[in-house]
Each structure stands twice: as C-alpha cells, then as structure tokens.
Amino acid sequence: MTTLEYLNDHKDKFLNELLDLLRIPSVSADKKFDGDVRNAAMFVKDQLIAAGVDYAELCETKGHPIVYAEKIIDSTFPTVLVYGHYDVQPADPYELWDHPPFEPIVKNDRIYARGACDDKGQMYMHVKAFEAMMETNTLTCNVKFMIEGEEEVGSDNLEAFIKEEKQKLSADVILISDTSIINNDTPSITVGLRGLSYLEVEVTGPNKDLHSGVYGGAIANPINILTKLIADMQDEEGRITLPGFYDDVLEYSEAQRAEMAKAPFDLDHYKKELNIEEVKGEKGFSTIERVGIRPCLDVNGIWGGYTGPGSKTVLPSKAFAKISTRLVSNQNSGKITQMIIKYFEENAPKSVKVKVTPHHGGTPAVVSTHSNGYQAASKAFEQSWGKTPIPTMEGGSIPIVALFMQELKIEPILLGFGLDSDDIHSPNESYGLFNYYKGIETIAYFYGHFSQISKKS
Ligand code: BES
Ligand code: MN
Ligand code: MN
DSSP, X not given: OOHHHHHHHTHHHHHHHHHHHHTSOOBTTOGGGHHXXXXXXXXXXXXXXXXXXXXXXXXXXXXXXXXXXXEOSOTTSOEEEEEEEOOBOOXXXXXXXXXXXXXXXXXXXXXXXXXXXXXHHHHHHHHHHHHHHHHTTOOOSEEEEEEESOGGGTOHHHHHHHHHOTTTTOOSEEEEOOSBOSBTTBOEEEEEEOEEEEEEEEEEOSSSOEETTTSTTTSOOHHHHHHHHHHTTBOTXXXXXXXXXXXXXXXXXXXXXXXXXXXXXXXXXXXXXXXXSOOOOSTTOOHHHHHHTSOEEEEEEEEESOOSSSOOOEEOSEEEEEEEEEEOTTOOHHHHHHHHHHHHHHHSOTTSEEEXXXXXXXXXXXXXXXXXXXXXXXXXXXXXXXXXXXXXXXXXXXXHHHHIIIIIOOOEEEOOOBOGGGOTXXXXXXXXXXXXXXXXXXXXHHHHHHHHHHHHO
C-alpha cells in the first residue's frame, strides 16, 4: 500500500482523532484550564505511541509540559525534528462563536473549533503523516517530536528546555506547520516571521474613583492620559514616533521588493473579507510589505472606568492597556521593550503614575530558501499540489524559531497550510478538510525528498 492509499483509507479516523483533541480546552494563558492543558499533552503523547514512536514522554517544566517522542530507524539516516504546539489561545468572547469553541463541528468541509488550525490541526497532521509512513513502511528519516504547550504565551519554558537538551534535540532540520499559504491555488513557504515585544501599561490618577462632575476638569483622568500617550506613538504617516525605533530595521532593496510584489495579492478581496473601505499602514509600503517586512505597534486591549450598561458618571482612578509591537530583522525585542518603557516613564505627566510591565518578547526570524529543508519542502508541494511554492514573509510570530536557529544551529522549515480566512485567534476559527488532508500528504512527501536531498549533499 502506498502512503497516499493509506491516507485515503483513513480519512475518517484522522478527522475523528483531531476532533477529540479539539474537545480539550487547552488554553495555556488561563490557569483555570491547567488540567485540560495537561490532558491535551497526554492525548498527543498517547497518539504518538499509537502511531509507532519508540518512546514518548511528558517533559515537565515550570509551566505546561513538553511532549517529546522519537523514532530512530537508522543512525545514518537524516533526522527530522518536528515542532508544534498543543496549546490554544483563549476562545473569548464566547458569544461571538456560532457554535461552542470546544465542541468541534464539521460544516461545509471545514472544521470549526478553537485550535482547528492553530495549531492542533496543523500539528496533528505530523502525527498522522508519521503513522501513514510507519504503516506503509515508507519512513526514510529518523523523527523527533517536540510539541509544546506554551507557544501562545511566549514559550519561556521551551527556551530553557532547548538550551539544556541540545543533544537530545540534535537533528538535520526542524519541521514546523504553524503558518499559512497564500491560498489553495498558490502554495507558499514562509521564510520570514516577525518578532514582538508585548507590554502592559497601568496609569493611575487619583487614589479612588471620583464623581466626574465634582472633580472633572480639575484633575488628570488616567484614561485621557493613556489614550493620548498611545496616540502620540504614531504619526500621520503611520510611522512609530519613538526615537530610534527604526534604527535596526533592515531595508529591502528595490529588486527584493519587486520580487515580493510578484506574489498574488487581491486588495479588493482583502478589504471585502474584513468589511473595510480602506487599509491603513506605513506610508510608502504595500500591504504585503507592511505585514512582512515592516514593524508595527498596536493596542491589543484597553480598559478602565465604567463599561457596564447605561451610564455612570465616574472619573476613574486607573486605566490599562496591553500593547504589542511586531518587529522585523534586525530589531531587538529587549531594546524595543526598554524604549517603550522609557517613553511612558518620560512622557507621562506628573499628574499620574505610570507602571509598565513587559510580558513576552520574540526575535524576528528569516529562513533560508537554499537549505535542504526548503528544497525538500518545495518538491513536496510540487508533488502534492502540482505547483512550485512561493517564498513569503508573514506577519505573525513564533518566537522560538529564532532561538532554534541560534541555540540548536538547525535550519527550520515553515511548512504551514493555514489560510488567512481560517480566523486563527478569532471567533469561529476553522480549518479546511482539504488543507488538513493535503497537508498530511505533503508532509509525508517531505520526508522522502529530504532523505534524497540529504544523501546528495
Ligand atoms: N501560529 C501562530 C503564528 C503565525 C500565524 C505565524 C499565522 C504566521 C502566520 C502562533 O501560534 C502565534 O499566534 N504566535 C503568537 C506569538 C505570541 C503569543 C508570543 C503571535 O503571533 O501572536
Ligand atoms: Mn500557532
Ligand atoms: Mn497562535
């Protein structure tokens, strides 16, 4: 039996197992779900054992466990290290879901659930591709799996793990499916991810909430101050005003930009999908460039004062915001974090107190298009999709990717199959069955090409 025949014979099984995984609400950011996060780890471990690994274990960390497993078939064969994450983003706001986020359903050939694409669906494709190769005796590489439970909260404990376990994690390539393709007619391979710096700001005015008539106009309102400070961080041309913010930004040549512009992009469709009249961003750059090669700064959440029904005349004591920047090569997350802290401390008026707490950061990553892994991935797409994939720079972040390169000195390959329309992190996240099955097939082909290419080089 060929791998493809095996895949076609086991579509229902592959789908049902993923649905079982999606039923586990493994939200890493919320302590309330800690037990479920562990259950998801155990599920992945058990499925890896069932698929035929030599052994699988939960590696305990200060936070959520890392699932590690391996199948060593021949020490002279190349080794593929698969990375993915079993944790998911919070599903809030629940009321915006058409169907409960942890009760997956299949509708119009799509799986709807939190994590359907990011990253349970994409990570599980690797478990099933491995099973198919084992069952059909077609596995040509050693495989190591490292599936973590803290990607959505910054991968802090994975960082410590990879620094300590370099020997265990030695491999010839790191294979990751946690990114997107342009569309199902235009496969692509992600060669760039943005980094980030994420902070929380707390502005305190008076020591208690006050009557907004009795005190209004006479003392500083922390919400007014905070929103002004935030607004001042960007100018009319969509540029970030912090002194030095762009100092380390790598500028792309006209030739590189022209190459990037060749990737298909339909601005009208993009606007229509989001129901917006106009896009907005840094002057002088296209939408693809704004997301792929330029940094940005955004408020991710803001609160304070009275937000309940009706009105309450109150002058709040405190205001809060969560702010993220997305960074590109060669910006340094720590440096940008300090820059933002300094901005708030220096620019907040004496009438308020300001406290800035950094959350997580991440280094941007740029991946080579010349590696064995890239060549193998390209050939795998040609075999399954019938098209040569285009290299793309994506706006999202997987902070651990830069660390893999730095610490393990292994070139990662971002073989993702998601679509922008999968609505990851949003209500009604989904993943197309076509992408799920086609992804499994492509991953299986990757192993064949990778072992061939590795032999030659
Ligand atoms: N899989 C995403 C990153 C991604 C999505 C890359 C789409 C490219 C295309 C990942 O799970 C993610 O959401 N990362 C976080 C990182 C953060 C929590 C440290 C992000 O980008 O917000
Ligand atoms: Mn992800
Ligand atoms: Mn994510």
